[in-house]
Amino acid sequence: MALTHYYIKKAMSPFWAFAIHDGQHIAPEVKPFQKLTDEERLHEEDPFTAAFAEIPINQFIVGTSRFQLDLNRDLDNAIYLRPDQAWGLEVWYDDLPASLIHQLQNEYKRIYAEIDAAIQETIDRNGFFVAYDIHSYNAKREGPDAKIDDQKNPEINLGTASINPKWQPLIQDLMAHFRSEELYGKPIDIRENIKFKGGHLSRHLNQKFGEDGCVLAFEFRKDFMDEWKGIPNLDDVLSGKQLLMNSLTTLKTYFRL
Secondary structure (H helix, E strand, O other), X not given: OOOXXXXXXXXXXXXXXXXXXXXXXXXXXXXXXXXXXXXXXXXXXXXXXXXXXXXXXXEEEEOEOOOOOOOOOOHHHOOOOOHHHOOOOOOEOOXXXXXXXXXXHHHHHHHHHHHHHHHHHHHHHHOOEEXXXXXXXXXXXXXXXXXXXXXOOOOEEEEOOOOOHHHHHHHHHHHHHHHHOEEOOEEOOEEXXXXXXXXXXXXXXXXXXXXXXXXXXXXXXXXXXXXXXOEEOHHHXXXXXXXXXXXHHHHXXXXXX
């Protein structure tokens, strides 16, 4: 039985939404070795990003915690075996058994093969693809009452560093669109590659399929929730989802759909 839970929802669309860090589930086989509490894991997970991704395009949603298997790292770092791989956190009580590591690594390879096949299928059917790789990030690491440094922490960090230059016109159209919209009832501070440049998933897909499309890595600052308590403002979650929904018009215009 698979240890990693995810689901794919296919639509007749050339576009994809990924939420690979949304999940909090730890498999029963892995749970006895996990040292972190649910609250400690939640602080570094990306809760509610699956809700952002629930827009009428293809969806890939992961229900398993990144603290079991992180699909946004390369294979050698996808299992946090050392604290330096996990923000200094001690993830395991004891060494994770080699059998579990081997199974998780095999699942990682199988999942990436499935993602590759799905993107290739989208290209074969439409001639191109665009994917939104949706994440969120903490900006109050010093504590719940910390003041956010807005210069270093945009409301939305758009990771585009690995995208083929041929898609620059599309990126600029999207940036213009987002800057014309509102988020949480006010103008949006969205900037490229300030806090993050895109993780392994976007780098992998942009390298492999970059002539035929691109993956944009969205990092929403956790303004839509209390990042320390894990409590969302549901209206703000819907605002983020609506923002991505509205941007589909720009994609359709660019590709003349």
